[in-house]
Amino acid sequence: MSSFSNEPVIRIENATIFQEDKAILSDISLSIGKGEFVYLIGRTGSGKSSLMKTLYADLDLRLGQMEVAGFKINGIKSKQIAQLRRKISVIFQDFQLLADRTVAENLYFVMKATGWKEKSKMKTRMADVLMRVGLGAVDNKMPHQLSGGEQQRVVIARALINEPVLLIADEPTGNLDPEVSEGIFKLFTDINKSGTAILMGTHDHSFLDTHPSRVLKCQQGKLLDSDQEDFDFKSNY
Ligand SMILES: Nc1ncnc2c1ncn2[C@@H]1O[C@H](COP(=O)(O)OP(=O)(O)OP(=O)(O)O)[C@@H](O)[C@H]1O
Numbered sequence: 001m002s003s004f005s006n007e008p009v010i011r012i013e014n015a016t017i018f019q020e021d022k023a024i025l026s027d028i029s030l031s032i033g034k035g036e037f038v039y040l041i042g043r044t045g046s047g048k049s050s051l052m053k054t055l056y057a058d059l060d061l062r063l064g065q066m067e068v069a070g071f072k073i074n075g076i077k078s079k080q081i082a083q084l085r086r087k088i089s090v091i092f093q094d095f096q097l098l099a100d101r102t103v104a105e106n107l108y109f110v111m112k113a114t115g116w117k118e119k120s121k122m123k124t125r126m127a128d129v130l131m132r133v134g135l136g137a138v139d140n141k142m143p144h145q146l147s148g149g150e151q152q153r154v155v156i157a158r159a160l161i162n163e164p165v166l167l168i169a170d171e172p173t174g175n176l177d178p179e180v181s182e183g184i185f186k187l188f189t190d191i192n193k194s195g196t197a198i199l200m201g202t203h204d205h206s207f208l209d210t211h212p213s214r215v216l217k218c219q220q221g222k223l224l225d226s227d228q229e230d231f232d233f234k235s236n237y
Pocket residue numbers: 019020024042043044045046047048049050051218
């Protein structure tokens with residue numbers, strides 16, 4: 001159906017985000033379209049991670065509606081969560097590679113878990129994604145033999161394996177030096193240009209200045225959206 005291509009990758013209607021019995025963000029309504037680049041900011045503890053976790057179904061949605069990559073998040077079952085995680089990828093600030101396996105094994109691990117079977121295709125795909133993140137022959141390296149920036153590139157390569165429609169990145173440059181962060185950020189903008197929507201939680205406001213884009217801000221239990229209202233990105237920090 002032609003209308004399908006206009007479906008947003010994220011649609012939220014009147015959602016409230018909870019941690020235990022506490023409402024962290026209330027009454028959120030917004031949508032994020034295919035291929036958008038959106039920042040998620042807000043002071044520490046304001047709810048960025050909680051919102052992202054709800055989007056990738058790691059935290060229950062108890063009030064309101066959410067649809068992510070075509071999946072209804074309300075009451076989503078574990079089988080569907082597995083399917084959802086093939087259409088979207090999530091990246092964290094701590095690199096989260098399996099420390100006792102090589103880069104290749106880390107990537108194959110995800111491929112196998114997501115239904116890849118043919119060894120030759122897997123090998124080609126691995127080379128493709130490593131090239132996309134600007135890494136050469138690192139397949140046989142262990143994570144600890146790589147720098148933090150290189151490890152994060154491997155994580156991003158792993159996230160690209162199944163060509164996600166949406167990449168959720170929770171503070172992806174939080175553990176990196178500024179120069180290294182710049183390179184990783186550039187990679188996200190390249191990935192975005194090739195059509196993947198990106199929701200990036202960040203404390204690094206320099207990106208907002210150098211690469212302006214839509215901003216969502218968690219502030220005092222509400223989510224502000226620069227598409228809907230003007231607000232000061234930098235206030236209340
Ligand atoms: N597992 C949990 N159980 C109970 N409360 C939690 C849990 N995780 C977070 N919280 C609370 O929810 C609120 C929002 O936390 P959250 O981690 O979403 O904020 P954040 O904006 O991502 O912060 P940061 O920038 O420090 O990562 C905080 O008050 C926090 O203490």
